Amino acid sequence: MAFSTTTIIDGLAAAILLTTFIAIASNRMFSLVRLFALQSVALGLLAMSVASITGAGHIYAVAVLTIGIKGVVIPWMLLYVMDKIRTTKEVEPLVSIPLSLLLCGVLTAVAFYITEPIIFTSGTITTITKNCLAISLAVVLIGFYTMIARKKAVTQIMGLLTMENGLFLAAISVTYGMPMIVELGIFFDILVAVLIMGMFAFRINKTFDSVDTTILRRLHD
Amino acid sequence: MNGQELFGLFILTSLLGALASLSMGRWSKACRVVSFSFSTLSSMLGLALALEVLLGSGTVVLTLPTAVAGFGTFSFVIDQLSAFFLLAISILGACVSIYSLGYTKEYEGKYSLGTMGLLFNTFLLSLVLVVSADNAILFLIMWETMSVSSYLLVMYENRKQDSVSSGLLYVVMTHLGTALITVAFIIMWLNTPGDHSFDFSAFRELGALGAMPELARNVAFILLLIGFGTKAGLVPLHVWLPQAHPAAPSNISAMMSGIMVKTAVYMLIRCYFDFLGTWDTWWGLLVLLIACISALVGVLYALMEEDLKRALAYSTVENIGIIFIALGAAMVFESYHLVDPVANAHLGDLAALALIAALFHTLSHSLFKGLLFMGAGAVLHATHTKNLEELGGLAKRMRWTGVLFFIGVLSISAIPPFNGFVGEWLMFQSLLLTQNITDPMVNLLLPVAVAVLALTGALAAACFVRIFGATFLARPRSRHAAEAQEVPRSMLVGMGIAAGLCVLTGVLSILIVPEIDKVTSSLLGVSIAGKLVNGLILSPPAGEFSSMSPLAIGVLLMIAIPASLAISRFLGGRHKVVTGDTWDCGTPLTSRTEYSASGFSEPINRIFKSVYRPHIEVRTEYTTSSLIKRRISFSRSIEPVFERYLYAPTIGLVLALARRLGFIQRGSIQAYLAYIFVVLLVLLVVFR
Amino acid sequence: MIVEVLQTILLVAIAPLITGIIRKVKAYLQSRTGPSILQPYRDLRKLFSKGSVVSKDASWVFTITPYVCLSAIMVAALLVPVIYARTFGFVGDLIVLIYLLSMMRFFMALAALDTGSAFGGMGSSREMYISSIVEPTMLLSIFAMALVAGTTSLGNIADGIATNGWDLVAPTLLLAAAAFFIATLAENARVPFDNPATHLELTMIHEAMLLEYSGKQLALMEISSMTKLIIFLAILSNVFFPWGIATDLTVLSLTGGLLAFLVKVLVLAVTIAVIESATAKMRLFRLPNILTVAFILSLLAVMSFYILGAT
């Protein structure tokens, strides 16, 4: 049982990393959102698996919230925003896709390099899911990288969300989730953040006739 | 009234004066009178306080609540050394206050006199508190209060771009100095015994040999020298001085040049002789070296300067150099004396002599430089120009100003029996009596200081002939000068007191030197008054070396001048004095044919060409024919060596670096995120 | 006390004579008859009986300068040993002397500027320029002697060296004397620094400063200049080579001192005259070269005192 569940967990973690890579490779906005939804669902399933092992009730709740908010509500909101501001359908990366993929590969290696002592050497962390830490850090870094390498405001929001997913994975993997109240607060914050950012994306579009953030260069020294 | 009450009253008066000026800012005239009456009054109180301590014995102590526990006791103590500087501050403060009554009139309606009164009173107060602070932090606070108030006063004519940039240079330099002083104090604090203390009483315990590690002592010495040297105007830290002094209103220049730069002398004396102890001979030699350079550079630049006040400012650099020559000599002697007080007892005497010379010259310089700046202010007041090439002929138009300025010029040129001469005489004596130092290298270096002192004196005389000549003599070179009128009486009174004291402190130096000896003996523990003064004669301590009596010289001159007058009357009888034109070789003379100030200094410019690196530009405009010239214009500029080769590159470097760094804030959010990304990765990889 | 006053009066009294002698010797060397050696006295008498013309541009500085100059030089004369190695030492020492001379020059330079004449300005400028190097030279060279004698009082220096003999002083003395001699020429406006006989506008220095003076005022200035010259000669002969000077108050030694002084001064006067006849005036801007040499010589004199370890 334990064997098979950890296999599932590892598989889901790998799926999350994979979706992140595909998101880097994709150049259609809609597929980005869909990939994000997929990733969130995978994350929710992973949380459920963990919950099934540890039997911690609040993780189930968190898993449901993840699937509900990140897998459904937020993608829907993003699609709504994209629809409203009628942006082009292309992603418009700053760095070419092959190079990005290469860099993200490097980032994954770096993430593993960084977390390696924590996972294997120190032995302080005893969770069965600790191997996922490297993947979660990789997802955080790649999400971060997305924000740097993409032009559009919406893609930046999605990069941030990807980072959050990575974080969430980390939380699950090394601590079996944060205390409930904290989790709830975090979800609330993320939701509000996306809302506000979406609003600003509107305002940017209205003011500049574009959601390209590289033209936001009035303020400089 | 005892000393403490007097001190309290002094502080109260100053504060009241400051507040009163601030609140009366609306009524210019009343404000002018009130603020400077208050400052005169407080100066008088300061004078009384100084005399009480100097003539009596013991100290006056005033304690404030401490800012932060751990900072020690915030108290003001007036001991002999403080009292001496308090004396100088009060005298000049009183003169300048009276002078300002009239001088500031021209600011009515242009700038706020309330501000002037506020700042002037604060400045005066902070000067006194600087020389009496008895705690390192309290001292720093007062020191910067002094700097800031003087900075604001320099910027008083704040709509002139010139004042603003000069003020900035000044405040930045002085801040730099303060930073170094602060570090030095912290180093000293770290070495105070037991539970570290910022009190000066704890600092005094550092003077024992070995109380501080060698490195810490030397670092503290260097930092203090640079820090206070900045304020004093030692080369190459002097650059602010010729900028700030001319930009300030003249009453402020007088205070700054006359007394503010001396507070650095005060504190260096206290730090070196009172706290650290001058155990190393090289300290004194270094001071001597820098002092020699300062004296020479100061006077050389003063000779070339066409701005009256700037020339005076450079002359301050020179005189600070002279004071530091004596100070350095005292440090050299004291270093031998400290090591072996018995065998080198005579060197202890010499140290005392050199220190007396330094202090005497400090007092004299505050008087005559104050006087000269006030005189320059009077000239400025009457002619609205301080360009030497536009002045001239004022001796006839401003008779009293001319006479008073002349007394200042005589004093600063060390003409006997004025006070400037007495100071230099004492210095020469202390430098010449060095045969008994066992180190031959030191023996060789001291004559160089003598040579520099002599050279400086001669050049200074040339400089002041030029300044006085160009300003007051011959014909006016511009309409401003031609229409000049005598200044108001209060200004003359202020200058008159200073001029009178220049003469008195010279002629009656016999009375003053013993008092200064009390000051130095409180520091060095050696009193030489008994050896120095016999009746009317000043003679240095080493037996029959030499003697001099300023009083006798004064009396002799006073006899000789009427005598020569009488003789010339007597010989050949009375004859008429006819007034006529100056010999003009047949072509009428105009003010344009006079020797100009630049012309006057041209030969010296030639000798010291390698120092000045003059840049001469002659431009000729022709008429239609290339043979007939329409006009020829000539301009000569000397290279500002320190500004160009020391300061400009430093500033340039900082600016270039800043500009380089500017690329990081280009507005791209992607780039901004990338910085965070990179920092994060680097830290994680380094510290994983 | 009386002797001190008397020797000062003697010094002042023979001052014009020395000037006369120098002129006479120069005339002789140039194969002229030349005026009598008493001619300077006659000139002075003549000048005293004349009125003065004062420029309308001049101020009080111009008026007081002759009196101040004369007074300063008289006070200075009090400090110089002539025939007896005691002076009014308590009044001042060599530093006072040098600064009194500087006072005289200071006033002269100002007075020259006062009339607004270009010549005056030129003379004043050049005078201050030369003196800026000459003054330290004088000071240092006498300091060298002061170190040797252990006192800066001129009388005591003379006394000390006269009593102690040659071995005490040799190298320091020679260097210092050479420097001081150059300084003497420069200070007294002699060739090669200046030509006392010229009124050629572009070359004169000292005379340019006196150009506007006339009558009595000129006479006073002339006396001052002449006295200045003899003071320098007296210092040369009695501070650097004090042998023969009276060190006690016997008639014999005083007479000996007088004779020695006259002989020494005469020798110096002739030397000056010979130099003036044999050399040409230097270009103004080449003067620093020789002056700097003198300055370095004097510095070396002081240093050699320490280097050679004399006490």
Add this chain to the structure above:
Amino acid sequence: MIEYILLIPLIIAALCYPLRRRALVEAVAVAGSAVTLIASLSISYEVFTTGTLDEGLLYMDALSAYVLLLVSLVGLLACFYSISYLRRELEEGEITELKLRNYYIFFQLFVFTMLLVTVSNNLGIMWIAIEGTTLASAYLVGLYDRDTSIEAAWKYLVICSVGITLALLGTIIVYASSIQVLGEESNALNWSTLQANASALDPGLLKISFIFILVGYGTKVGLSPMHTWLPDAHSQAPTPVSALLSGVLLNCAMYGILRFHMIVSGSSLGAGFSGGLLLLFGIISVATAGAFIIMAKDYKRMLAYSSIEHMGIIAIGFGFGGFWGIFGALFHMLNHALAKTLLFFGAGKVLQRFHTKDIDKVHGLIKVLPVTGALLLGGGLAITGCPPFSLFLSEFMIMVGGLSSQNYLGTILYIVLLIIVFAAFLKHIGGMVFGEPLLEERPSKERRGTDVVMMAVLLIAILALGLYVPEFLNEVLDQVYRLFVPGGGA
């Protein structure tokens, strides 16, 4: 007890919502801020006298109380200043009535989040609160409908969110290390517990987590090179908000770092690791800020860079450690808050008079706005660390801290940079205050309202603190300092 203080701004925000009259909104907002201050004072008094207040999720010790006081004090000042400032903006048509009301609502929410930062015990909640500050203030930063304000708000939002996200990862890692020791208890994320058990925590994890925290919250603090949002946001926000951002928001974020710093210092890593990093980033920040102050063209941006500089100084102080370093840094938090508030208030007045943020276009303030000009100059001298202002004392203490902890290189850099900043800052301020005004002349007298009085009071306060630090403040700072000594310290 503590929750009341949190409720006040929330209630006020809610009260403002239905109000339609401008004056009423203003009155309610100011009254609310005043009540907040009073409540903070009383609760802080209790903390300072009894030591700590423990209410589970909410917890206060001296450090919390100290920062709490700063928040509510500057909050009140800024709220008060907002009245005249925003009325003027309304007159000029820069904002609408609706925006004005929303402004006060978000203002109170902003204050609420900052208060929450200081009183939360749980590091997770603290994280939520800090993220909340970003969200609440983003509206305020982007209040004006100008393209530049939107740009600034966007950058602020995105960059700070990213930073905060990283900080959450740091928090998670700390949590991971703590549940190994404490088990999965609800207080395993409480810093009070963590600090008490710091020595048992795994140093490797703490290291990684502190890096995330430093980079994450450091973004919010404005440590260079994560500071990039700061000048944009400060220059575009309405001036009272800039004051609030500079004066206390940065301190709040710094508070977040400090909590972790205390935990890490208590662990087997000692204070060297986190202190060293703080020192490093402090110096980089001061250097960067210095460079930009030198090149500054916009005075509000210059003030923002100066905030970066001062946060760097505070970081340096904590980095040096020791009594004087920490004491100085704490004191500097207060001083900087007061001085920067003063400067922003002055800058606001200048902006409304000259309608430009260009340094080169503002001259002769002393003539045009004599009192503001004088106060601005005083503030400029104060902020650059000139005695007799209190910033000198705190900077001096940090210097003492540096030399006594034998960080010679650090101290030298610190001093050199301070001098450079001093020169550059005064050059700009001097150029603005003095000189001949270039104003197209519409001679109008300076409005000397309550805002000028407030500025004067602030200046007098920093002047007085520079000469004498009252006994109680001394005591408070000392109490706070003792929290930094591992093991509670005596």
